Amino acid sequence: MSQDKADQEDELLALASIYEDEFHRADSAQGGEIQLCVKLPPDFKVVVKGEKQIEYKISFLPPLVLNFELPEDYPSTNSPIFTVSSKWMSRGQMSALCRRLDELWEENQGCVVLFTWIQFLSEDVLDFLSIQSPLLVSRHESKASSRKADHAVAGEVGSPCDSWEKKKTKKKKCETPPDPRAVLSLDTRADLLPHLLDFDQAQRQRVFDATPFCCAICLTEKRGATCLCFKECQHVYCKSCMTEYFQIQIRDGNVQCLNCPEPKCSSVATPMQVKQLVDEELFARYDRLLLQSSLDLMADVVYCPRHACGTAVMVEPDSTMGICSVCQYAFCTLCKMGYHGVSHCKIPAEELRSLRDEYLSATAEAKKFLEQRFGKRVIQKAVEESFSRDWLNDNAKCCPYCGTNIQKVDGCNKMTCTSCRHYFCWLCLGLLNKANPYSHFNNPHSPCYNQLFHGVDLDEDEALWSDEED
Structure with missing residues (x-):
């Protein structure tokens, strides 16, 4: 075996050993393909031009791809035959890289050069091309615009061939023509941004899956592939612990409370994360309850009053008519009876109390008449709603965020809504800061300054505690 052949084999075996996943050796020739991710500085950003x-x-850009073939007299005489391709660089930038690879070969002629090329393409490309954050990306919106230059205008931040990129004149071109070894691997009519974001997300997930984490619940160290990371706070827990946690919450109907287990953390698991950890039946319950709770918080959603239906109905602005998309029932959104146009509601909200009193004090014959006139179910509902409304007016207040009725049994005036979990002041009904809800009562300019325990019978609470201790 010649010395060139031996050097080639040694270099290819070293590449296969070091770059196990990135390097693919060719079957029919001395050569192969290697994918190289450019090392990015912290907080690197991409900016959409528009x-x-x-x-x-x-954190990651799609790799540069180096395809090469080793001639028989490499490395003693000739350099490798190669092409460089990229999804996010311009042809002018890759042409500059090709010329730099030629220079590196001339500097190292007679020695193997692939590792020198790889190091340059991995570590020195951004400095060589003067590419800085933010990387400016153009989004192609028409066929005409797609024929203009290349995908990225990163050259505008200063590449060695930026005169070929800039738009000083429409017909001006770089004095040096594009190198035929520079290959664009993405159609110029395609939108580059989704490719950048998808690759970045996939690489982040790959790094996360291989990283060990200690679950704060079971205190066991596990790889990221068996863990769940909350998107907002980046807290990580093992999937087995989170599966049990999600199952308990969903069975109890607390679908709005699938929060990060970290104390005082408000991050919530995404539906996709929940779907990955629970079975189909439990996820269907979660999905149904989540939709129900979301609709309950929407002011423009009412429910079909037919008991056998109950479908959610969107209400048009400034309209009192709702039409159920399932049973086609047209009803008044105020009194929940059949739609009556401009006529007054048969049971206005202000008449519920009088209707209740009239029905409860009426004779059997009069009750039968009222039931025939309004319907027995409507009468019963009116009585129940009237009693409920009176009790709520006397004993509860509405959450200022979602409108849920909240009763204050004991404790201070910092309240937590049982529905939306927002903090609010019981005295002025103002929303409180999630991070520091008590600042509302400590601020001298607040109307509730020093009134955290206003109206609270502290002596009675202390007496209860002392009785329990006795």
């Missing part, structure tokens, strides 16, 4: 500038923080 009417409204949007920034995306990314």
